[in-house]
Amino acid sequence: MDGVIAPSADRVREDLAALARLTDSAQPGWTRTALSEPDVAGRESVLARMREVGLDARIDPAGNVIGVRRGARGGRMLMTGSHTDTVPSGGRFDGMVGVVGALEVVRAFDEAGIRLDHDLVVVDFFGEEPNRFGLSCVGSRALTGVFDTAMLDVLDEEGRSFGDALAAVGIDPATMMASTWPWDRVDAFIELHIEQGPMLEHAGTSIGLVSSITGISRFRALFGGRRDHAGTTGMDRRADAGCAAAGTVLAVERIARSGPDGAKGTTGGVTFTPAAVNVVTEAAEMRGEFRSIDDEWLRTAEETLASCAAEESAGRGVTVEMEWLPQAPRRLDGSVTEMCRRAVDDLGLSRAELFSGAEHDAAFIAARSPTAMLFVPSVGGRSHCPEEWTELDDVIDGIRALAESLRRADAVRR
Amino acid sequence: MDGVIAPSADRVREDLAALARLTDSAQPGWTRTALSEPDVAGRESVLARMREVGLDARIDPAGNVIGVRRGARGGRMLMTGSHTDTVPSGGRFDGMVGVVGALEVVRAFDEAGIRLDHDLVVVDFFGEEPNRFGLSCVGSRALTGVFDTAMLDVLDEEGRSFGDALAAVGIDPATMMASTWPWDRVDAFIELHIEQGPMLEHAGTSIGLVSSITGISRFRALFGGRRDHAGTTGMDRRADAGCAAAGTVLAVERIARSGPDGAKGTTGGVTFTPAAVNVVTEAAEMRGEFRSIDDEWLRTAEETLASCAAEESAGRGVTVEMEWLPQAPRRLDGSVTEMCRRAVDDLGLSRAELFSGAEHDAAFIAARSPTAMLFVPSVGGRSHCPEEWTELDDVIDGIRALAESLRRADAVRR
Numbered sequence: 001m002d003g004v005i006a007p008s009a010d011r012v013r014e015d016l017a018a019l020a021r022l023t024d025s026a027q028p029g030w031t032r033t034a035l036s037e038p039d040v041a042g043r044e045s046v047l048a049r050m051r052e053v054g055l056d057a058r059i060d061p062a063g064n065v066i067g068v069r070r071g072a073r074g075g076r077m078l079m080t081g082s083h084t085d086t087v088p089s090g091g092r093f094d095g096m097v098g099v100v101g102a103l104e105v106v107r108a109f110d111e112a113g114i115r116l117d118h119d120l121v122v123v124d125f126f127g128e129e130p131n132r133f134g135l136s137c138v139g140s141r142a143l144t145g146v147f148d149t150a151m152l153d154v155l156d157e158e159g160r161s162f163g164d165a166l167a168a169v170g171i172d173p174a175t176m177m178a179s180t181w182p183w184d185r186v187d188a189f190i191e192l193h194i195e196q197g198p199m200l201e202h203a204g205t206s207i208g209l210v211s212s213i214t215g216i217s218r219f220r221a222l223f224g225g226r227r228d229h230a231g232t233t234g235m236d237r238r239a240d241a242g243c244a245a246a247g248t249v250l251a252v253e254r255i256a257r258s259g260p261d262g263a264k265g266t267t268g269g270v271t272f273t274p275a276a277v278n279v280v281t282e283a284a285e286m287r288g289e290f291r292s293i294d295d296e297w298l299r300t301a302e303e304t305l306a307s308c309a310a311e312e313s314a315g316r317g318v319t320v321e322m323e324w325l326p327q328a329p330r331r332l333d334g335s336v337t338e339m340c341r342r343a344v345d346d347l348g349l350s351r352a353e354l355f356s357g358a359e360h361d362a363a364f365i366a367a368r369s370p371t372a373m374l375f376v377p378s379v380g381g382r383s384h385c386p387e388e389w390t391e392l393d394d395v396i397d398g399i400r401a402l403a404e405s406l407r408r409a410d411a412v413r414r
Numbered sequence: 415m416d417g418v419i420a421p422s423a424d425r426v427r428e429d430l431a432a433l434a435r436l437t438d439s440a441q442p443g444w445t446r447t448a449l450s451e452p453d454v455a456g457r458e459s460v461l462a463r464m465r466e467v468g469l470d471a472r473i474d475p476a477g478n479v480i481g482v483r484r485g486a487r488g489g490r491m492l493m494t495g496s497h498t499d500t501v502p503s504g505g506r507f508d509g510m511v512g513v514v515g516a517l518e519v520v521r522a523f524d525e526a527g528i529r530l531d532h533d534l535v536v537v538d539f540f541g542e543e544p545n546r547f548g549l550s551c552v553g554s555r556a557l558t559g560v561f562d563t564a565m566l567d568v569l570d571e572e573g574r575s576f577g578d579a580l581a582a583v584g585i586d587p588a589t590m591m592a593s594t595w596p597w598d599r600v601d602a603f604i605e606l607h608i609e610q611g612p613m614l615e616h617a618g619t620s621i622g623l624v625s626s627i628t629g630i631s632r633f634r635a636l637f638g639g640r641r642d643h644a645g646t647t648g649m650d651r652r653a654d655a656g657c658a659a660a661g662t663v664l665a666v667e668r669i670a671r672s673g674p675d676g677a678k679g680t681t682g683g684v685t686f687t688p689a690a691v692n693v694v695t696e697a698a699e700m701r702g703e704f705r706s707i708d709d710e711w712l713r714t715a716e717e718t719l720a721s722c723a724a725e726e727s728a729g730r731g732v733t734v735e736m737e738w739l740p741q742a743p744r745r746l747d748g749s750v751t752e753m754c755r756r757a758v759d760d761l762g763l764s765r766a767e768l769f770s771g772a773e774h775d776a777a778f779i780a781a782r783s784p785t786a787m788l789f790v791p792s793v794g795g796r797s798h799c800p801e802e803w804t805e806l807d808d809v810i811d812g813i814r815a816l817a818e819s820l821r822r823a824d825a826v827r828r
Contacts (some may be wrong), residue, residue: 088688089641130691197646214645218691227503229797230680231628231705231772232611235671237795242681243667249660257649266644267656269689274502277544277632277682277701278773279798287691291645357645359692381651383643384693 005108007399009392015100016395018045019084020092029089029386034127034138035165042084046099046124053106055122062142062179063126063171069106071410073117077182078409079189079369080105080402081123083139083361090129091388093395097376098192099124101399108403116410118187125361126171133162134218134287134325140361142179144368149177183368188336188409191362191373192402194390198381199354206349206397208375209337213356213363214262215329217298218289221248221309224319227274227282239317242272242281247312248305248320252288255301255308264291264357265301293329293355302326330363333370336409340372343404349397358383374401419522421813423806429514430809432459433498434506443503443800448541448552449579456498460513460538467520469536476556476593477540477585483520485824487531491596492823493603493783494519494816495537497553497775504543505802507809511790512606513538515813522817530824532601539775540585547576548632548701548739554775556593558782563591597782602750602823605776605787606816608804612795613768620763620811622789623751627770627777628676629743631712632703635662635723638733641688641696653731656686656695661726662719662734666702669715669722678705678771679715707743707769716740744777747784750823754786757818763811772797788815 022042024031032038046065050057055067071077082098102122109116126139133154141147152163152173163173195201200208225241249267256265267288272281290301306322313320344351356373365371376398379389436456438445446452460479464471469481485491496512516536523530540553547568555561566577566587577587609615614622639655663681670679681702686695704715720736727734758765770787779785790812793803 087690087693134691136692195646196643198651216645227799228795229610229772229799230678230682230703231630231770232609232795232797233678233771234676235667235678237612240667240680242684243663246660246663246681246684249657250664253649253654253657262648264644264647264649266654266691266694267660267686268644268691268693268695269686270656270660270684271689272681272683275683275685275701276501276798277548277680277703278550279501279682280680281682282799287689289644289691357647358643359645381642381646383646384690385641385696 005112005400005403007104007108007396009396011107012100012104012395012399013392015049015103016092016096019096027089030086030092031088031090032084032086033088034085034129034131035169039085040169043124046084049103050122053103054110055106060179061172062139062176064139064143064179065124067122069120071116071118071120074119075185076118077121077186078116078118078406079121079123079186080191080406081125082191082193083125083128085127085129087129087384089386090384091386093194093388093390094196094383095128097194097390097395097398101192101395101402104399105403105406118410120406128361132156134220135162136359137361137364140364142176143181144364145180146364147177186369187412189362189365189369189371190336190340190402190405191360192398193360193373193375194383195375195378196358196383197378200352200375200377201379201381203352205352206394207344207351207401208354209340209351210332210356210373210375211353212293212332213330213360214291214293214358215295215298216289216291216327216359217302218325219322221286221320221322223284223313225280225282225316228280230278230280233280238280240280241284241318244313244316244318244320245270245284245286248286248309251305251308255304256290259292259301260294260297262292262355262357263297291357295329298326327359330366332366332372336370336372339408340374340401340405343408344401347400347404349401374398374405419526419814419817421518421522421810423810425521426514426518426809426813427806429463429517430506430510433510441503444500444506445502445504446498446500447502448499448543448545449583453499454583457538460498463517464536467517468524469520474593475586476553476590478553478557478593479538481536483534485530485532485534488533489599490532491535491600492530492532492820493535493537493600494605494820495539496605496607497539497542499541499543501543501798503800504798505800507608507802507804508610508797509542511608511804511809511812515606515809515816518813519817519820532824534820542775546570548634549576550773551775551778554778556590557595558778559594560778561591600783601826603776603779603783603785604750604754604816604819605774606812607774607787607789608797609789609792610772610797611792614766614789614791615793615795617766619766620808621758621765621815622768623754623765624746624770624787624789625767626707626746627744627774628705628707629709629712630703630705630741630773631716632739633736635700635734635736637698637727639694639696642694644692644694647694652694654694655698655732658727658730658732658734659684659698659700662700662723665719665722669718670704673706673715674708674711676706676769676771677711705771709743712740741773744780746780746786750784750786753822754788754815754819757822758815761814761818763815788812788819
C-alpha cells in the first residue's frame with residue numbers, strides 16, 4: 001500500500017492524552033508552563049516518544065526537543081513541529097497538535113513505506129508561551145539566533161533571574177546560544193496548529209492556510225505615586241499610582257477598539273503596591289500588548305498609549321515609565337503555502353486563507369527558512385482556557401494535510 | 415514635687431525605638447502587621463513594659479494587652495491606650511504614640527506621687543489596622559462585643575481562614591468573644607494618636623481635639639469575565655473582567671472627588687486572574703473604601719459605585735458582585751472632650767478641633783463609654799509610610815495633655 005498515508009486516530013488520541021496527564025494538578029485546566037516540573041516531564045516524554053517512532057532525538061542546549069528521520073539523499077531538510085508548553089490553566093491542543101501530529105506523520109510515513117529524500121526534522125520548541133519573565137518563543141528565538149541574552153537578568157516577582165530559572169530546569173544559560181541550526185539547508189518549515197479563533201468553525205472549513213502571523217507589541221508600564229494614609233490624605237493631595245494605571249488599562253482597550261480590523265489590545269495584569277485597603281497606592285505595574293498584522297498601526301498604538309499613560313499620570317502627580325518589546329508581523333512563504341494549498345485540494349479538504357492573531361514559533365523560523373502554517377478548527381474559537389477543544393477528526397485532517405504538504409515539499413528539486 | 419507631671423523624652427524615645435526594632439526585616443519601612451511574628455513579639459514586649467512600670471497586666475483572649483494601675487477608690491475606671499500593629503511598610507508612630515504615651519503617663523504619675531481615685535486601664539488593642547482578611551479593629555471589636563464571628567471563616571489568598579490565622583498567633587477563636595469589658599464602669603476613654611494628616615502642622619498647633627471619627631464603607635468587588643486567547647479573540651467578542659474593574663477604580667476616584675469636603679475614596683488593590691499577558695482576564699477582584707463623616711453621603715456613594723460597577727460590567731458582558739462592610743461615623747463625647755480642652759488650655763498648649771479621617775479603636779469604645787481623642791502633629795501629614803514622623807517634643811506635649819485630661823476626668827465625681 002505504498003504511498004497511502006493513514007494517520008491513526010487512536011494513536012493521536014493516546015498521545016494527546018499522555019501529554020494532558022503531565023499537568024500541574026494544583027491549577028485548574030491543563031498547566032505545563034515553561035520552567036516548571038511538568039514541562040520538564042512533558043519534553044522528556046516527547047523525547048522518549050520520538051525515539052519510539054525511530055527518530056534520532058535529543059534535547060538541544062536551549063531545551064528544544066529535536067528528532068531527525070533520515071532522508072534518502074540527506075543534506076537538505078524539511079522541518080515540522082510546534083510546542084508542548086501551555087499557559088497557566090490552559091488547554092490540551094494549543095501546540096500539542098503540531099508535535100503529536102508530526103510524530104503521527106512519521107509513523108504514517110513508515111507504515112506507508114514512504115521515505116523522503118529530505119531529512120525530516122521534528123521539533124518541540126521550548127517555552128513558546130509567554131513565561132513569567134515576559135518572554136515567549138524562547139526555544140525558537142535561540143534556534144534562530146535572536147535570543148536576547150539581556151533577558152537572562154530579568155527578575156520575576158520573587159527576585160529570581162530568568163537565567164537562574166532556566167538553570168533550574170537543566171538549561172545552561174551560558175551555552176544555550178549554542179542552539180543554532182543550519183537554516184540554509186532547510187527547504188521548508190510547516191507548522192500544524194489549532195486556529196484558537198472562530199473563523200474556520202464559522203465557515204465550516206477544515207484547514208486554514210496562514211498568510212501572516214500577527215505583530216505584537218508587548219509592554220510593561222511602571223507607575224510611581226506616593227503612599228499616604230487613605231483616610232487623611234485629601235483627594236487633591238494624592239499621587240495615586242493605581243488610578244493612573246486603571247486609566248491606562250481603559251486606554252489599551254479604547255485604542256484597540258478603534259484600530260483596524262483584527263487589532264487587539266489586552267492588559268494581562270496589574271499589580272498595586274501596597275495592596276492595603278487604607279493606603280493610597282504607591283506603585284502600580286501593568287503588563288499588556290497590542291496585536292495587529294499592520295505594523296504601522298502598532299507603532300501608532302504604542303505612541304498613543306504612551307501619551308495616554310503620561311496624561312493619566314501627570315494629572316495625578318504620578319510618574320510613568322514604559323518598556324516595549326515589539327515583534328514585527330511576519331508574512332509567511334507564498335511558495336510553501338501554495339504547496340500546502342494543492343495538498344489540501346488533492347485530499348478533498350475545504351480550506352480558507354487567514355492570518356494568525358496568535359504568535360507562533362513559525363514567525364521566528366520564517367525569518368530564516370521558507371515557512372507555512374496549517375490551522376485546524378477550534379470549537380467556539382476558545383483557547384488558552386480549559387474549554388479549548390478541537391475535534392479528533394479535524395486533527396486527523398490536519399495531520400493528513402501536513403503529511404501531504406511535506407511530500408510535495410520533498411518533491412521539489414533544488 | 416507632688417502634682418507636677420514631667421514626662422521623660424528619653425524614656426519615650428527609647429520605648430518607641432524598642433518597638434521599631436521589632437519589624438519584619440524583609441519589608442521596607444516598619445512592618446508589624448497583626449497575625450505576624452513581629453506583632454506577637456511587639457505585644458509581648460508591651461506586656462513586659464507594662465509589668466515593669468508596675469501595672470497588673472495580661473493579654474486577654476482577643477489578643478489585647480491590658481494593664482491596670484489600681485486607683486484609691488477602685489470600682490470606677492479610666493482607660494487609655496492605642497495599638498502597636500502597623501500597615502505593611504508603615505511608620506513608627508501610628509498607634510505606638512498612644513501606647514508608649516500611656517506607659518509614660520503611668521511613670522510620670524508615679525514620679526509625681528499622683529494616685530488617681532479611678533483604676534487606670536492601659537490597653538494595646540490587637541489588630542487595629544486592616545488585616546489581609548479585610549477586618550480592622552479586631553481587638554476593640556471583641557472587647558466591645560461587636561466582633562462578627564462570621565469573619566472567622568473568611569479566607570485569605572492562600573485559602574487559610576481568619577480563624578486559623580488567629581490560632582497561629584495564640585488567639586483561640588472559640589474563646590475570643592470572652593474578651594468583654596465592664597464598660598458601665600468606665601467613666602472615660604482617652605486615646606492619644608498622631609493626626610496622620612496635615613492640619614495641625616499647617617496651623618502650627620500642638621494638640622487636636624477630635625470631634626468625630628470618620629465613617630468608612632469598605633467593599634470587595636468580584637468581576638467575572640471569560641478567559642480567551644488575547645491574540646485571536648476580537649475586541650467585540652471579549653468579556654474582559656480586568657477592564658470592568660479598571661473602570662470601577664476610576665469611578666471610586668470620581669465619586670470621592672465630587673463628594674463633600676473631606677470625602678475620600680480609595681482602591682486598595684486589584685488582582686487580575688490569570689495574570690498572563692496573552693490571556694483575556696477572566697476574573698478581577700478589587701478592594702476599596704469610601705470615607706466621610708457624612709453617613710448619608712456614604713450611602714449615596716455606595717449606591718453610585720454599585721451602579722457604575724454594574725454599568726462597566728454589563729457593557730462588557732462581565733458579571734459583578736459587591737460586598738460592603740460599612741462602619742458609621744462616630745461623634746465623640748462632648749463632656750470628656752471639654753475636659754481635654756481645659757487641660758490643654760491650662761498647660762498653655764495651642765489647640766484645634768478637627769475630625770479624624772482615619773479609623774481608630776476609639777470609634778468602637780465610643781459606642782460603650784464616653785470617649786475623647788487627642789491628636790499630635792504629623793510632619794508633612796504623612797502616615798502609613800516609612801516617612802511617617804512626629805517630633806518628640808510634640809509627642810511629649812501630647813503625653814502631658816493626656817495626663818492632665820485623665821486627672822480632670824478622675825476629679826469628676828459620679
